[in-house]
Amino acid sequence: MKKLVVIRGGGELATGIAHRLYNTGYKVLMLERQFPSAIRRNIVFSEAIYDGEASVERTTCYRADDLKQAERLLKEGNIVIMVDPEAKCLGKLRPNVLVDAIYAKRNMGTHKDMAPLTIGIGPGFIAGKDVSCVIETSRGHNLGRIIYDGIAMPEKETVEARALMKASHSINSPCDGYLEAGHPTAYVINKNELIAKLHVEGGHVLEIRTPIAGVLRGMLHDDCPVRTGLKIAEIDPSTKPANCMSISAKSRCVSGSVLEAIIAWENQQPKKSRLPWYKWKKMRKDS
Structure with missing residues (x-):
C-alpha cells in the first residue's frame, strides 16, 4: 500500500x-x-x-x-x-x-x-x-x-523540566480500580469539586476532587480500568475551554x-x- x-x-x-x-x-x-x-x-x-x-x-x-x-x-x-x-x-x-x-x-x-x-x-x-x-x-x-x-x-x-511549569495540575489514581467520570473535558470547575469516582475492590468508592479551580483539560474515559499512579485527570487554570478542543x-x-x-x-x-x-x-x- x-x-x-x-x-x-x-x-x-x-x-x-x-x-x-x-x-x-x-x-x-x-x-x-x-x-x-x-x-x-x-x-x-x-x-x-x-x-x-x-x-x-x-x-x-x-x-x-x-x-x-x-x-x-x-x-x-x-x-x-x-x-x-x-x-x-x-x-x-x-x-x-x-x-x-x-x-x-x-x-x-x-x-x-x-x-x-x-x-x-x-x-x-x-x-x-x-x-x-x-x-x-x-x-x-x-x-x-x-x-x-x-x-x-x-x-x-x-x-524536572515539567516541575517548573506550574500552569496545569495532574490528578493521579490513588489505587487500582475503575473510573466513573463526572464531567466532560473542557468543563469549568471550582476548587474541591467532585470530578470523578473510583470504584475499587470490595465495592468501595473513592471520591476524586480537584485541588484547584480551572478548566478540566483531560479526563480518562468512563469505566476505564486504572492502576495506582496513573494520571486520570488534568486541570489547567490558565487555558480556555475552547483550547481543549484543538491540537x-x-x-x-x-x-x-x-x-x-x-x-x-x-x-x-x-x-x-x-x-x-x-x-x-x-x-x-x-x-
Whole structure:
C-alpha cells in the first residue's frame, strides 16, 4: 500500500502526527490497546476504540475490528485505528514507515527491523540503534528536534523540566480500580469539586476532587480500568475551554518533525524511474 504509515499509539501526540500525515497525503493506520488511557479525549483518535469513530479538527478516524476491515477503510481514504498493541499486523502490511508514539517513556518493543524507517517519539529510544531517528518531546529549545544519533532528554530531566511549569495540575489514581467520570473535558470547575469516582475492590468508592479551580483539560474515559499512579485527570487554570478542543502546539511541532523526517528519508531513496526494475527491486530488498 503506497504511502502507508503505521503509528503505534493513539494518544495526543500520536493523533497530532496522524492528523498532519493524513492531511499531507499519507495513509495512516494507528495501533492501540483495548482500553486506551489518553485523558484529553476531545483531541485523541484513540476514542474511536470506544466509540467506533473520533473526529479531531474536521478529520475523522474510524475503528477497524480486524486487519481486513482496516485495509478496506485505508483504501477508501480514511484514518484507521485498531486494537493491536503488539503490532502483529506489520508482518502482512510491511509499511515503509513506523512511528512509535505510545509515549510510555520507554521502548515498548519497537525495533529497526519493523520497517525501513522507524521513528521513536520522546525518551526511551536510541536513535541509530533501536530506531532510525528520535523526535525530542521535552518543551524548550530542542522541542521537535530530529535526533539521528543518541537519545531524547531522559525522563528524569523531563520530569524536572515539567516541575517548573506550574500552569496545569495532574490528578493521579490513588489505587487500582475503575473510573466513573463526572464531567466532560473542557468543563469549568471550582476548587474541591467532585470530578470523578473510583470504584475499587470490595465495592468501595473513592471520591476524586480537584485541588484547584480551572478548566478540566483531560479526563480518562468512563469505566476505564486504572492502576495506582496513573494520571486520570488534568486541570489547567490558565487555558480556555475552547483550547481543549484543538491540537496542542507541542503536538503540531512534533508532528511537523515527523513529517520532515519521512520526507527527508523518501528523498534519499533511489527513484524507480531512474533504474532498471531488477536493480530497483534489489536495492529495495537490501534497504
